[in-house]
Amino acid sequence: MRSKVFASLVVLAVTGWAQQWQLAQPGYRYQFPRDHFSHPDYQTEWWYYTGNLRAPDGHRFGFELTFFREGIQLSKQQAAESDATWRPDQVYLAHLAISDIDGQEFFHTERLNRAGPGLAGSSFDQQRYWNGNWQVRWSSLAGGEQELQAVCDRFTLHLKLKPGKPLVVHGKDGVSQKGPLPGEASHYISFTRIYATGELTGWKNRSYALSGLAWMDHEFFSQTADDTLAGWDWFAIQLNNNEELMLYLLRRKSGEWDPFSSGTYVDAQGRAQFLSASEFSLSPAGIWQSAASGARYPLAWKISIPCLQLELSQRTSLRDQELFSKGSVTPTYWEGAVAYDGRIHSQPVQGVGYLEMTGYAAQK
Numbered sequence: 222m223r224s225k226v227f228a229s230l231v232v233l234a235v236t237g238w239a240q241q242w243q244l245a246q247p248g249y250r251y252q253f254p255r256d257h258f259s260h261p262d263y264q265t266e267w268w269y270y271t272g273n274l275r276a277p278d279g280h281r282f283g284f285e286l287t288f289f290r291e292g293i294q295l296s297k298q299q300a301a302e303s304d305a306t307w308r309p310d311q312v313y314l315a316h317l318a319i320s321d322i323d324g325q326e327f328f329h330t331e332r333l334n335r336a337g338p339g340l341a342g343s344s345f346d347q348q349r350y351w352n353g354n355w356q357v358r359w360s361s362l363a364g365g366e367q368e369l370q371a372v373c374d375r376f377t378l379h380l381k382l383k384p385g386k387p388l389v390v391h392g393k394d395g396v397s398q399k400g401p402l403p404g405e406a407s408h409y410i411s412f413t414r415i416y417a418t419g420e421l422t423g424w425k426n427r428s429y430a431l432s433g434l435a436w437m438d439h440e441f442f443s444q445t446a447d448d449t450l451a452g453w454d455w456f457a458i459q460l461n462n463n464e465e466l467m468l469y470l471l472r473r474k475s476g477e478w479d480p481f482s483s484g485t486y487v488d489a490q491g492r493a494q495f496l497s498a499s500e501f502s503l504s505p506a507g508i509w510q511s512a513a514s515g516a517r518y519p520l521a522w523k524i525s526i527p528c529l530q531l532e533l534s535q536r537t538s539l540r541d542q543e544l545f546s547k548g549s550v551t552p553t554y555w556e557g558a559v560a561y562d563g564r565i566h567s568q569p570v571q572g573v574g575y576l577e578m579t580g581y582a583a584q585k
Contacts, residue, residue: 241294242443244404247394254362256410257439258350259290259343261311263408264443266290268343268350268357270369270382271457272417272435273558273573281538282421282431283320283558283575284378285329286371288350288357289313290343313341314550315352317371319378319424320558322539329544330373331551365412367437369419380419382435384412386491391467392483393495399444399471399481407442413457413465413487434459434573449473452580454503456484456524458533458561460572463489466531468496468524470503472580486529501526507536511555513545516582518555524563533563535576545582553582 243262260266268288275281291312313336318329332352334341343350349358355371365384371377389411391397397409415435422428436457451474458466465487471479484496507521520540524533542557554577561572 242292244444245396245406245408245442246403247396249395249408251390251395251408251410253388254359255345256408257359257362258345258348260408260441261290261292263441264292266343266441267439269438269440270357270435271556271558271575272380272415272433273459273575274417274421274431274433276429276431280324280429281322281558282429283318283322283539283542284380284435285316285318285320285556285575286355286357286369286378287316288343288352288355289315309335311336311342313352315341315355316544316551317355317373317378318542318544318556319376319421320539320542321424322558324425325539327539327542327557328375329546330375331546331549333550376421376423378419378421380417380431380435382437383416385414385416386412386487388412389485389487389491389493391485391493391495397440397483400479401481405444405481407440407444409438409440411439411467411485412437413467414459414463436465436575449475450479450580451583452578454505454522454579455577456503456522456535456574457576458524458572458574460561460565460570462565462568462570464565466524466526468501468503486526496526496528500528509540511541511543511545511582513543514553514582516543516553516555518543518578518581522576529565530567531563531565533561533565533570533572535559535561535574537576552579554579555581 242264270286313334316331336342341352358368360366367382369380391409396406398406417435418432451472454470456468468484471482482498486494502525504523505519509520510517522535537559543555545553556577559576
């Protein structure tokens with residue numbers, strides 16, 4: 222879930238939407254490190270970590286750990302009748318997934334909490350966001366170093382994260398616009414190249430020392446989902462020439478691309494370039510059908526960006542990376558580790574990344 226601007230990803234019983242929420246508007250004045258943490262004046266917010274890691278013997282893993290905050294509009298009566306500690310005006314959801322690429326196994330789980338007496342939250346003072354014993358703690362606000370921890374009955378994942386480049390603000394004039402109306406947008410920042418080292422313990426009764434690349438997205442906004450959208454496809458691409466790409470394709474129910482699809486190219490020095498929908502093309506192929514949901518996902522993509530002299534082919538070695546579970550509070554979607562090869566600036570290139578695809582289960 223990095224792919225964003227869509228409150229439909231967090232399916233919660235919101236009592237209504239009103240102008241009490243602040244909208245993502247052009248000209249927002251970012252203040253770091255404060256803006257790395259919670260923005261309760263905005264209705265929806267998430268912190269999104271994904272990455273491709275290897276053990277010393279070359280064994281490949283992907284991981285996803287995501288934290289969501291959803292503001293709930295309570296009536297005056299509901300607010301008055303709610304105990305302050307357990308008041309459900311902020312709800313926290315988190316997702317955890319491991320892709321054992323070489324072991325050909327995918328595992329995911331989720332949890333949902335109120336803030337309660339410290340059960341979940343995001344705190345600038347504590348320099349962390351968390352949901353139970355899943356958390357990311359910032360060990361250095363100035364340098365951006367972070368420690369990620371996730372504990373479940375199948376494994377424990379612990380990673381130290383160090384950004385290799387400055388953060389990137391996506392979009393134009395401080396907003397990532399997703400539609401024609403004011404406020405149909407988000408404030409969207411990323412660390413597009415993070416060096417990760419750590420350990421996965423307990424997975425199939427083994428422990429793995431891991432290292433590799435991670436990606437972090439943080440997004441906050443206040444806009445209900447566009448009911449003309451069928452879903453979206455989001456690409457986080459880390460190339461071995463020290464460049465990155467973020468692309469998202471908004472798909473309309475009519476079958477057309479939404480013209481507010483866009484992307485960001487980050488060069489080797491960390492400079493970001495906005496990419497409009499007219500500057501790139503995405504061609505899906507390699508359909509895989511989920512036995513669990515019946516959804517049909519395109520797992521192979523061709524990416525073309527003429528202004529960068531870029532042509533990429535995307536593939537995955539683990540087809541079933543669908544987050545499906547009966548009774549889940551979120552819709553079924555596919556998100557997993559992928560690989561790339563092709564050319565950029567007329568030079569051969571390879572890479573890794575993460576792909577998220579939503580809305581396909583609804584079309585089965």
